[in-house]
Amino acid sequence: MPARIGFLAPIVVFLVLFFGYPLAANVAMSLREYTAASFYTGEAPFVGLANYAAVMGDPVFTTAVANTAVFTAASLLFQFGIGLALAVFFQRHFPLNGILRSLLLIPWLLPLVVSGTVWRWIFDQQYGILNQTLLGLGVIDSAVPWLSSTAIALPSVTVANIWVGIPFNMVILYGGLQSIPAHLYEAASLDGAGPWQRFRHVTWPLLRPVSAVVLMLGLVYTLKVFDVIMVLTQGGPANATQTLTTWSYSLSFGELDFGLGAAVGNLLIVVALLFSVVYLRGLRSSAPATARKRR
Amino acid sequence: MLSTHIPRTPRLRGSSAVVAAGLLTLSTACTGTGGDEEVASLTAMDYNLAEPQNGTTATMLDECGEQAGVDIERDAQPRDQLMPRLLQGASQQDLPDLMLVDNPDLPQIAATGALLPLDEAGFDTGGYYPSVLEAGTHEDTLYGIAPGVNGLALFTDTAKLDDAGVDPPQTWDELRDAAAELTEGDTKGLAFSAIGHEEGTWTFEPFLWSNGATLTELDSPEAVEALELWSDLVEEGSVAQSAVNWSQADVNDQFLGDRAAMMVNGSWQLPVLDDEDVGYDVVPLPVPEAGSDPATPMGGEVWAVARNGGEREEKAVEVLQCLLSDDNMRQWAELNAYVPAKEEAAEQLAEDDPQMAPFVESVPSARSRTAELGEDYPDVSTAIADAVQEALAGSASAEEALSRAQQSVPEN
Numbered sequence: 124m125p126a127r128i129g130f131l132a133p134i135v136v137f138l139v140l141f142f143g144y145p146l147a148a149n150v151a152m153s154l155r156e157y158t159a160a161s162f163y164t165g166e167a168p169f170v171g172l173a174n175y176a177a178v179m180g181d182p183v184f185t186t187a188v189a190n191t192a193v194f195t196a197a198s199l200l201f202q203f204g205i206g207l208a209l210a211v212f213f214q215r216h217f218p219l220n221g222i223l224r225s226l227l228l229i230p231w232l233l234p235l236v237v238s239g240t241v242w243r244w245i246f247d248q249q250y251g252i253l254n255q256t257l258l259g260l261g262v263i264d265s266a267v268p269w270l271s272s273t274a275i276a277l278p279s280v281t282v283a284n285i286w287v288g289i290p291f292n293m294v295i296l297y298g299g300l301q302s303i304p305a306h307l308y309e310a311a312s313l314d315g316a317g318p319w320q321r322f323r324h325v326t327w328p329l330l331r332p333v334s335a336v337v338l339m340l341g342l343v344y345t346l347k348v349f350d351v352i353m354v355l356t357q358g359g360p361a362n363a364t365q366t367l368t369t370w371s372y373s374l375s376f377g378e379l380d381f382g383l384g385a386a387v388g389n390l391l392i393v394v395a396l397l398f399s400v401v402y403l404r405g406l407r408s409s410a411p412a413t414a415r416k417r418r
Numbered sequence: 419m420l421s422t423h424i425p426r427t428p429r430l431r432g433s434s435a436v437v438a439a440g441l442l443t444l445s446t447a448c449t450g451t452g453g454d455e456e457v458a459s460l461t462a463m464d465y466n467l468a469e470p471q472n473g474t475t476a477t478m479l480d481e482c483g484e485q486a487g488v489d490i491e492r493d494a495q496p497r498d499q500l501m502p503r504l505l506q507g508a509s510q511q512d513l514p515d516l517m518l519v520d521n522p523d524l525p526q527i528a529a530t531g532a533l534l535p536l537d538e539a540g541f542d543t544g545g546y547y548p549s550v551l552e553a554g555t556h557e558d559t560l561y562g563i564a565p566g567v568n569g570l571a572l573f574t575d576t577a578k579l580d581d582a583g584v585d586p587p588q589t590w591d592e593l594r595d596a597a598a599e600l601t602e603g604d605t606k607g608l609a610f611s612a613i614g615h616e617e618g619t620w621t622f623e624p625f626l627w628s629n630g631a632t633l634t635e636l637d638s639p640e641a642v643e644a645l646e647l648w649s650d651l652v653e654e655g656s657v658a659q660s661a662v663n664w665s666q667a668d669v670n671d672q673f674l675g676d677r678a679a680m681m682v683n684g685s686w687q688l689p690v691l692d693d694e695d696v697g698y699d700v701v702p703l704p705v706p707e708a709g710s711d712p713a714t715p716m717g718g719e720v721w722a723v724a725r726n727g728g729e730r731e732e733k734a735v736e737v738l739q740c741l742l743s744d745d746n747m748r749q750w751a752e753l754n755a756y757v758p759a760k761e762e763a764a765e766q767l768a769e770d771d772p773q774m775a776p777f778v779e780s781v782p783s784a785r786s787r788t789a790e791l792g793e794d795y796p797d798v799s800t801a802i803a804d805a806v807q808e809a810l811a812g813s814a815s816a817e818e819a820l821s822r823a824q825q826s827v828p829e830n
Contacts, residue, residue: 159501159793163508163530182822248660249604249677271659273813359614360662361807361814376502377615378796379526 146392153385167382174386183362183370187387191366191394194281195345201285202341203334206292211322213293214300224297231290239354242283246270246355270356273363280364284351288344292337299333300326339402346395367391457729459489460737463504464518464719465497474753475518482740488733490516501526508532513724515734521553521564521720522616522787522795528556529793534723536560539735545760553716553786562720563738565747566756568685569714569784570624571776572704576697578605578679586701587680590647593704597656600679607656609669609678612648612810616796617665618803620715621682622648623787626802627713628705633790633798636805637821643706645816649809662807673698684717685777688755702776716784718756757781794828801826 153174155167178184213224230238245253246269254266269279303326311321349368352358358365358373365373367387375384460483466475476492483490493514495503501523507513513532527533537543537560543551546563554562572593574586582600587593597607612618625648626633631641651657664672666683673681674694682703691698702712721741723734740746744763751758751767757778758764768778788795805819814822 158529159505159508159526160530162505163511163513163532165509243663249606249658268659268811271662271811273808273811356663357614359804359807360811361614361804361819363811363813373615373800376498378800379501379505380797 149385149388152381153389155382157380157382157385159379161381170382174382175390178383178386178390183365186362187365187367187370190277190364191346191368191391193277194284194348194364194366195342197278197281198284198288198345198348199338199341202288202292203338205285206289206337207296207334209289209293210296210300211326213297227293228290230287231294235287235350236354238287239283239351242286242351243270243355246279246283271360273361276356276360276363280352280355283355284345284348287351288341291344292341295337296330296333299330303329335402335405339399342398342402343395346391346398367394457488457733459491460516460730460734461491461493461514462516462518463493463495463500463507463514465495465500466518467494467496470753474749478741478746478750479516479737482737482746485740486733486736488737490737513726515724515726515730516721516737517724518719518721519562521562521716521718522799524554524562524720524722525556525788525793525795527722528559528561532724533561534725534731534735536563536723536735536738539723539731541735541738545762547759547761547764547781549716549782549784549786550759552789553718553784554720554722555786556788556792562722563742564718564720564759565742566751566754566758567716567718567781567784568754568756569717569777569780570621570682570684571700571702571714571780572680573673573683573687573691574680574699574701575673575676575678576699579699582679586699587704588701589704589708590706594647594651594654594656597651597680598654601656605676606658606672606678608651608680608682609657609664609672610648610661610682611664611666611669612661612803612806613663613665614800614803614807616799616803618662618806619799620717620787621666622802622806623785624682624703624712624714627715627785628703628710633787633795633802634827635824636798636802636827637817637824641820642817645806645809645820648806649812649816652810653812659810662810685755685757685774688773700773700776702779711783712780714780714784715787716781791827797826798823 152167154169154171155161156170156173157167161167209227213220245251248254248266248268248271251269253269254263257263258266268275270276307325307329308321311325316324347368348366349372352364352366352369353372356364358369362370367390371384371387371391374387375381462479464475466472472494475494479490479492493503497520500519504513504517504519504527508527508530517527519527536554541560541563543560543563547567550564550567551560553567554560554564572586578600579586579596584596584599585592587596593608600607611621622644623633625644626641629640629644631638631644635641648657652659652661658672658677661669666687669678669681669683670687670690672678673683674691674696688700703714705712721738723731723738725731726734742759744760747758747760748763748767750756751763755774757774758767764778764781768775787799791798801823805816805823808814808819808822809816
């Protein structure tokens with residue numbers, strides 16, 4: 124027993140110190156009127172749930188929640204879909220396979236500030252390469268305000284984020300594909316399965332645990348995406364790309380109202396937790412099914 | 419050396435170290451002017467990380483520290499880190515003795531009660547522009563003082579204006595016409611920053627104010643008219659809609675890259691433009707009617723002193739007097755292309771450097787951004803920036819956008 128405590132103690136201390144304390148402090152902060160003055164005087168009147176009420180009553184709240192949902196769902200869907208397609212593609216043997224695969228990793232290796240800036244240039248209304256190309260091909264008649272229209276800015280930012288996330292999905296899913304025994308594919312072929320059937324009945328079920336991890340991590344990453352949006356649009360124009368993350372930042376460090384910022388941050392944590400629980404439950408119920416199939 | 423960490427109020431009783439430090443506070447407070455223990459070092463914080471300001475700030479602090487007989491430990495932070503760092507310091511009752519902050523941020527720190535009122539400390543304010551002093555004032559008390567200030571003006575590309583036969587515009591109507599006339603191919607007539615935070619608000623404020631609007635009545639017809647001027651310029655194609663994503667540095671890039679024939683920008687761009695060797699001219703911002711006063715927001719940083727106990731405050735004020743001496747002020751202004759905070763020095767500069775003249779001209783009527791709203795300014799500033807963006811992106815009319823922004827103005 125003492126030995127067990129010895130092993131557990133460091134991790135418990137670590138969790139309490141680096142997760143428990145900040146989380147508790149953040150919750151406490153969100154229940155107080157915490158302004159710049161509070162830092163010096165130490166006086167932050169307890170206001171109960173007033174910050175949450177204020178945040179939820181703010182018209183930006185609805186926008187930020189909707190944006191967060193759209194941004195996250197679209198990012199996950201396309202990052203995963205394209206990542207999986209690429210992973211399957213690279214499973215085949217062909218020349219330059221390795222080099223191409225490493226090239227596709229570049230978006231993941233670049234600092235987000237760098238890739239964000241490049242996307243800003245691509246999307247520029249007047250001299251961005253995207254508009255120039257589309258105008259040249261005759262697809263559009265006039266330049267599209269990719270980042271400066273309240274209607275198009277969110278899809279544009281999402282596209283940039285999808286591009287950033289594809290390599291991560293591809294790498295992990297590619298690893299998952301490598302662990303599927305080749306003889307299963309041979310057996311399926313002998314049974315007369317075509318490429319789609321092989322994917323549907325061999326690849327997909329056996330890849331499920333890896334997919335779950337990728338989607339879970341992707342969800343957490345995407346919910347907290349900050350740099351891409353900040354570099355591209357700063358949450359603008361007129362909050363059109365404001366997510367809960369960027370809004371929390373601007374409340375805390377733009378308006379210096381730390382109570383409100385903390386409240387938004389906590390709501391974000393709740394959303395992430397909810398999704399995680401749903402996901403882990405889904406994972407638990409699907410795991411035996413996969414195992415059964417394997418037998 | 420004396421401890422540089424003296425908590426003002428021993429909040430954390432129980433720890434012997436803190437109690438000891440608390441006693442130390444008492445002893446320094448009691449001996450006060452007695453001076454049996456000399457203050458040997460002071461701390462300073464600023465965000466002048468770019469050269470040459472970085473080097474000059476360090477040299478000036480060193481020299482002034484030497485004159486006052488103290489070492490100064492300078493801590494330079496990136497701009498967006500400064501306020502969080504200061505607030506962190508405030509929470510530990512350990513603010514730097516001297517701090518250089520952007521003037522609209524000053525009320526936030528002053529409201530904490532952590533700053534030394536400068537008139538109480540015997541600081542001589544003779545010769546300063548009243549508008550400069552106002553920008554460092556919170557609730558009728560002077561807490562900060564600027565070595566130099568900056569403002570906004572209209573920069574014009576002389577070659578482009580000559581080619582088109584356009585004179586630098588002086589009124590809004592002329593601005594509209596000139597911008598339309600100068601728009602050709604990839605080049606827009608005008609560029610300004612309408613980004614979604616303080617930078618966008620500050621660029622819009624001169625238009626708002628010179629039309630007679632105030633920050634407390636954002637839905638007034640005067641305010642709506644000002645925003646309509648901006649949204650019309652975008653709608654007519656004289657200003658790129660991308661302005662909603664541009665910082666002032668981006669606007670300068672547009673101007674340098676031949677994408678804009680005119681721009682609204684600040685004096686600190688002058689050294690950048692001179693490096694690039696472009697033919698440009700600077701004129702005061704156009705006003706609604708010929709002859710009305712330009713009203714630009716007062717820009718620039720102010721030095722403030724923390725309440726860190728008698729001895730240290732005295733030394734810090736001594737250093738501050740030196741930092742703001744006529745010579746240092748002139749050097750500071752020349753280096754940053756700022757307007758000196760003292761009237762006489764500013765007028766001299768306008769004579770020596772005609773490019774600075776429009777900026778000097780704008781200082782007497784320049785307004786403190788926080789005068790009307792105090793600590794509520796950051797909140798309202800965000801709302802104004804949002805309204806500007808809504809109008810320019812075409813998602814709301816100027817009137818709708820501003821009446822929404824009005825909701826964030828606290829009622830008194």
